Amino acid sequence: MAPARKTPRKHSTQRSSRTGASSRERLATFTDSSLFRLTNHRLEGSKVNYLETPNKGGTIQPSYLVFHYTAGRSSQSSIAWLTNPLAKASAHLVVGRDGTITQLAPFTTKTWHAGVSHWDGLTGLNQHSIGIEMDNAGPLIAVGTKLTAWFGKSYQKSQAIFATHKLDTEPKWWHAFSEKQILIAVELAKILVSQYALKDILGHDDIAPDRKRDPGPAFPLGHIRALVMGRSQExxxxxxxxxxxxxxxxxxxxxxxxxxxxxxxxxxxxxxxxxxxxxxxxxxxxxxxxxxxxxxxxxxxxxxxxxx
Ligand SMILES: [Zn+2]
The missing domain is CATH 2.30.30.40 (SH3 Domains)
Structure with a gap:
């Protein structure tokens, strides 16, 4: 589907279980923040680290921003994996649950986050996009009163939402993102879309719908798109x-x-x-x-x- 500036795509999500405090005012008014700067395709700001990954290709001119969840135990474990040559995977940024950001490659260097992917006539979106990994356990399985991730860690139901992915028909549990992560995601989208004149903000599930479900229904991608792409911050x-x-x-x-x-x-x-x-x-x-x-x-x- 072609991206259109003023008409974001359909997102059919349903809400259910609750978590977190209201961020309404901050999310709505979080404009022209000076949280971050970009210098030589590197992000600068407090709580921003840089650790170059060996898992990278040549130069790119990005047109899209792609959000992911790590489906991992912690940002440390995900950063360790995404900088391990055996992984053959990487991304430009990893956003921790406390809002700490780790950049793994300059934004004009190809990273390996998208895999086999298609969007708007393009294939292989690694060549055309900036990838952001959000530290999040991904889908969770209910075991008794607890929820368990694929790597065995347990979570409370208050740390998750029960929702149907837009590409699926049955609801399931998804680890919630932290409020800080969402605020940081909005700010990153703003500065990157502005700096690189990006055409759209997508999920991995948009560009690889046959095999991916991240960032999933717990991530307010539609809202971020509407806020950053659709309404010119008015x-x-x-x-x-x-x-x-x-x-x-x-x-x-x-x-x-x-x-x-x-x-x-x-x-x-x-x-x-x-x-x-x-x-x-x-x-x-x-x-x-x-x-x-x-x-x-x-x-x-x-x-x-x-x-x-
Ligand atoms: Zn992904």
Whole structure:
């Protein structure tokens, strides 16, 4: 599918279990931050480390940003793997759960994060993209009252969300990202899209849908895309819910399914598309208890522009 600036793709995710605190205001107003700078294709800032990986190719001119989860135990273990020649895998950045960033190669050097992949007529996205790995255990299996990752570590249900991946039909548990990681992901997307004039922000599951599910439904990719690519950072594009409970549906009409619990009064929304009396919106992830991505259709009469 061709990327379009003002109409992000459909993301059908559902929310369920909760985790984390509200980041609504910070996520919405996190603009022109001076958290990071770019010098010679290297990121600079506090809590940014550089450790060059041997797993890399030649020079690239990136057009896309691709997000991943590590499906690993810790950022240390993932960095160790992505700098191990045996792995034959790497990425440009690894973002730890505490917000620490490790860069493994300059942004104009090819890293090996995408594998066999396709997007918008291109194949082999390593040649065309910057890859960011988010430290996250990935899908979790319920064992008794706990959740277990493939590498054996257990997590509480409060550290996960139960959701259906946009490419699948059955819900499962996914390790939640930390609030710091999401804020850092937004900032990284802003500075990299701006510096390299990137065309779009994608997930590994977008470019390799037959074999990959990362970064998955716990990652608010749709929101980050809407915020960074879609709306030119204009505050005036935000809307809010005017009623105490507003249904959000899978299509523009009351005959469509309700996709999540009703939105509460004051919830902030980014409009993506309008049809008749309905508007497709991206819901501020800070407003959702799970902090995850949610898009759907709401009735125009019950939302108002914050620009008014
Ligand atoms: Zn991946």
């Amino acid at each position: 505050e005036g594009d935000w809307y809010q819910v005017m009623v105490s409970a507003l249904n959000i549906r899978s299509g523009p009409g009351s005959e469509y399914d309700i996709v999540a619990s009703p939105l509460t009064k004051g919830t902030k929304l980014l409009p993506l598309e309008k049809q008749d009396r309905w508007t497709k919106v991206d819901v501020d992830p800070g407003a959702l208890s799970s902090g995850q991505d949610l898009e759907g259709w709401v009735f125009n009469r019950y939302i108002e522009s914050l620009n008014a």
